[in-house]
Amino acid sequence: MKIIRSLLFVSLIFSLVGCANQFAVMRDANRQAMNKVELGMSKNKVETVMGNRSAEDMFEGRYENPYKRETVKGVDGNTYDVMYYYTQQIGNKPIESGLTPVVFLGEKVVGIGWGYLDGVSGNSTSTIRRR
Secondary structure, three states, X not given: OHHHHHHHHXXXXXXXXXXXXXXXXXXXXXXXXXXXXXOOOEHHHHHHHHOOOEEEEOOOEEEEOXXXXXXXXXXXXXXXXXXXXXXXXXXXXXXXXXXXXXXXXXXXXXXXXXXXXXXXXXXXXXXXXXX
């Protein structure tokens, strides 16, 4: 019985470590790909550059690229599309705190990052919830 418990415990540890590694691989690959995203780039090109990576966690579920999409009404009256990608881990904070927004006007990238999105939307504390 002790051997079975030990094997189950070891399996659980490897599962948890595997989940953490999936997120690290996705995050690092997204961060590298984000460096290739440029102003004026099309949505299709951004999706190609960022890839269709995913990571799965037994507690949180499955995360895919992009993590979330939304439409934001700008203070200038324009409607912006935003794609959020997981690019950084910030301590023990939820995954949402490590997202990088890519902002589109029409089909083209017009800004990258929270500073740009907050300026366009008029918010200084954007909150993202999982789809």
